Amino acid sequence: xxxxxxxxxxxxxxxxxxxxxxxxxxxxxxxxxxxxxxxxxxxxxxxxxxxxxxxxxxxxxxxxxxxxxxxx
Amino acid sequence: xxxxxxxxxxxxxxxxxxxxxxxxxxxxxxxxxxxxxxxxxxxxxxxxxxxxxxxxxxxxxxxxxxxxxxxxxxxxxxxxxxxxxxxxxxxxxxxxxxxxxxxxxxxxxxxxxxxxxxxxxxxxxxxxxxxxxxxxxxxxxxxxxxxxxxxxxxxxxxxxxxxxxxxxxxxxxxxxxxxxxxxxxxxxxxxxxxxxxxxxxxxxxxxxxxxxxxxxxxxxxxxxxxxxxxxxxxxxxxxxxxxxxxxxxxxxxxxxxxxxxxxxxxxxxxxxxxxxxxxxxxxxxxxxxxxxxxxxxxxxxxxxxxxxxxxxxxxxxxxxxxxxxxxxxxxxxxxxxxxxxxxxxxxxxxxxxxxxxxxxxxxxxxxxxxxxxxxxxxxxxxxxxxxxxxxxxxxxxxxxxxxxxxxxxxxxxxxxxxxx
Ligand SMILES: Cc1cc2nc3c(=O)[nH]c(=O)nc-3n(C[C@H](O)[C@H](O)[C@H](O)COP(=O)(O)O)c2cc1C
Numbered sequence: 001x002x003x004x005x006x007x008x009x010x011x012x013x014x015x016x017x018x019x020x021x022x023x024x025x026x027x028x029x030x031x032x033x034x035x036x037x038x039x040x041x042x043x044x045x046x047x048x049x050x051x052x053x054x055x056x057x058x059x060x061x062x063x064x065x066x067x068x069x070x071x072x
Numbered sequence: 073x074x075x076x077x078x079x080x081x082x083x084x085x086x087x088x089x090x091x092x093x094x095x096x097x098x099x100x101x102x103x104x105x106x107x108x109x110x111x112x113x114x115x116x117x118x119x120x121x122x123x124x125x126x127x128x129x130x131x132x133x134x135x136x137x138x139x140x141x142x143x144x145x146x147x148x149x150x151x152x153x154x155x156x157x158x159x160x161x162x163x164x165x166x167x168x169x170x171x172x173x174x175x176x177x178x179x180x181x182x183x184x185x186x187x188x189x190x191x192x193x194x195x196x197x198x199x200x201x202x203x204x205x206x207x208x209x210x211x212x213x214x215x216x217x218x219x220x221x222x223x224x225x226x227x228x229x230x231x232x233x234x235x236x237x238x239x240x241x242x243x244x245x246x247x248x249x250x251x252x253x254x255x256x257x258x259x260x261x262x263x264x265x266x267x268x269x270x271x272x273x274x275x276x277x278x279x280x281x282x283x284x285x286x287x288x289x290x291x292x293x294x295x296x297x298x299x300x301x302x303x304x305x306x307x308x309x310x311x312x313x314x315x316x317x318x319x320x321x322x323x324x325x326x327x328x329x330x331x332x333x334x335x336x337x338x339x340x341x342x343x344x345x346x347x348x349x350x351x352x353x354x355x356x357x358x359x360x361x362x363x364x365x366x367x368x369x370x371x372x373x374x375x376x377x378x379x380x381x382x383x384x385x386x387x388x389x390x391x392x393x394x395x396x397x398x399x400x401x402x403x404x405x406x407x408x409x410x411x412x413x414x415x416x417x418x419x420x421x422x423x424x425x426x427x428x429x430x431x432x433x434x435x436x437x438x439x440x441x442x443x444x445x446x447x448x449x450x451x452x453x454x455x456x457x458x459x460x461x462x463x464x465x466x467x468x469x470x471x472x473x474x475x476x477x478x479x480x481x482x483x484x485x486x487x488x489x490x491x492x
Contacts, residue, residue: 003429004449027490056401059483060475062490 003051010054013047014061024062034058074374075381076367078112080348081241081267081325083199085172087112088338088382089366092329092350093176093202093245096360098150100160104167109360110367113172115269115350118149118204119157119193120178120216131278131289133304142304143353144278146289146296148210149178154192162196173197174243177234178204178211181220186233200240203230205256206247206272208299218247218272224259231263241266243327246312248274248305253312254319261322268316269327269350271309273299302353306331310344314393317345334362335369342382343389397484400477405453405469407446411437413466420444420457420467428456 014036018024022038022045029035034049036058049055076087090113091097091106098117106114125148133142150157165173175193179185190201205221212219220226227244234242244260246253248271257268275297279288287295309330316326328346332338333354341349354362374382409420409432421444424432431450437443446457458467478486 002447002450004447024490027487029487056478059478059486060402062486063476063478063482066486 003053007051007053007057010047010049010051011057014049014054014058017045017047018061018065027058027062029055074371074379076112076370076374078347078382078386080172080327081200081243083113083172083174083241085112085348086170087367087370088342088346088348089363090114090172090174090327090348090350091355091360092352093118093204094352094356095147096352096355098152100164103160103164103173106355106360106363107164107168107171110363111171111360113174113199113348115174115176115202116157116161116198118176118178118207119154119189120149122151122153123148123210125151126291128289128291129298131298133278133302135304138303140302140353140357142276142278142300143302143356144276144289144298144300145273146209146291146298149176149204149207154189158192158196161193161198165197172199174200174202176202176204176245178207178216180214180216181226181230183233183236186230187237190234190237194238194240198240200243200266201234201238202243202245202269203234204245204272205230206245206249208247208249208273208275209297218249221247221256221272222250224255227256227259228263231260231265235264243267243269245272245329246270247272248308248312248330252315254315254322257316257319257322257324261324265324267325267327269329270312270316271305271330273301274305274308276300301330302357303331303333306337310340313341313346314344314390317387317390318393333358335366335373338366339370339373339385342385343387344393345387345390347383347386395481397481398479400479401483402474402476402478404472404474405455406448406451406472407432407453407455407457408448408468408470409444409446410466410468411443413463414444415463415466416443417462418444419460419462423456423460428452428454432457 017038022040025039026037034055036047038045078085078088091111093115097103097114103114129146131144132140135141175198177189179189207217211217231244242265244265246256260268277297286293313328326346327348328341329350332349332351338349421432429452431447434442435445461467
């Protein structure tokens with residue numbers, strides 16, 4: 001039961017997409033966790049985040065990006 | 073030496089320690105002895121139409137090695153005529169003019185009844201009145217006590233009637249046997265109360281005797297629900313004080329009651345907004361002289377904190393008590409096992425493995441000894457291991473560096489901008 005491993009994987013996937021300059025256009029949360037929709041050009045990719053740390057990480061990233069945008 | 077005087081809704085007391093209405097304040101003899109011992113005030117045993125009590129009316133909950141971790145009673149209000157109580161109140165006030173005497177009152181919910189008792193009681197020189205809307209047994213079956221204290225309209229109306237006749241301060245004592253105590257506290261405010269006190273006892277049945285199948289306590293083989301108090305109820309009482317102290321539209325002085333045994337408990341209630349505290353069970357368990365330690369302890373604590381007055385404590389923690397949604401989700405603590413203090417009982421490992429997040433594991437140290445360590449990355453910081461650990465200092469919860477704070481409410485606001 002090493003949830004940390006699962007979180008590390010989710011974090012890697014989120015970082016990878018954000019580093020590729022994909023932008024998050026929609027986040028939907030339901031009984032199964034969070035579904036994050038990334039877009040780049042015409043492509044849409046959906047990540048399914050299951051761990052609580054993953055969902056926390058996602059919102060911290062969103063908040064940091066928003067802060068960056070207001071500061072630049 | 074700090075100044076222990078408090079000002080409770082304009083009532084000046086030499087210290088914040090009052091005896092709560094109950095067996096310790098039944099007679100003038102007792103209250104005078106209590107004042108000699110050092111209590112700053114006493115709330116007299118509730119006055120009203122004298123009742124008849126049953127015998128076998130108390131029961132104690134012994135938990136582990138601790139006697140009276142909780143206490144249950146099916147006692148009613150005073151069984152002595154009003155005139156006798158009033159004579160003793162007058163005499164006690166005459167002998168101890170600098171001590172606070174509050175008369176606790178309970179009558180049927182009718183304006184004339186409240187007017188009559190308030191006038192008669194104020195005539196003998198009490199410093200204030202406490203309306204007992206809390207007793208959960210016996211009196212409640214007669215429409216008084218918690219039966220009227222659970223209905224906000226009745227709380228408001230009766231407070232109003234008492235206030236119509238009262239010249240001294242009116243304190244409304246609230247029942248905890250209600251979902252949201254702020255509703256009745258607010259009703260008391262609307263009725264014109266000068267202060268509130270909480271809590272009275274909590275509905276309870278202490279137990280069932282497995283040999284006789286009688287309830288505990290039982291009266292000739294029959295039982296009824298009673299009122300629970302003592303150390304076990306302190307967290308419930310404290311949270312109710314906190315709920316009321318945090319209400320911006322209430323703003324009434326609070327007298328904290330419920331499970332207070334020592335100066336530490338008292339200081340906690342004061343930090344949470346109480347400007348006086350009341351004690352019943354602890355005095356019944358240990359006697360009046362517990363107040364000596366309470367006075368010394370609070371004095372030393374204030375000195376240590378560099379505070380000159382007990383009033384400086386009042387309400388300091390109120391702003392730190394908030395809704396769950398305003399807590400920081402990014403705050404992170406993890407457990408750490410201190411090998412020098414660990415006694416290898418494995419309780420933490422069992423608790424974590426069976427009922428938490430499976431992050432405490434065995435390892436063999438450099439000397440070949442089997443020991444326990446926390447896999448910190450999987451620790452959710454729930455505190456369970458440190459709670460079950462019997463060895464002082466063996467488990468410490470260590471704060472971790474984290475990203476900027478974010479509360480649930482902030483998170484939900486942020487997500488809502490992403491269609492979440
Ligand atoms: C045996 C007994 C009798 C009590 N009688 C009264 C009473 O007459 N009026 C009242 O307002 N509260 C009464 N109480 C409640 C106490 O004043 C107090 O609110 C409650 O016990 C919680 O405080 P504690 O944990 O310090 O005991 C009684 C409590 C006990 C244990």
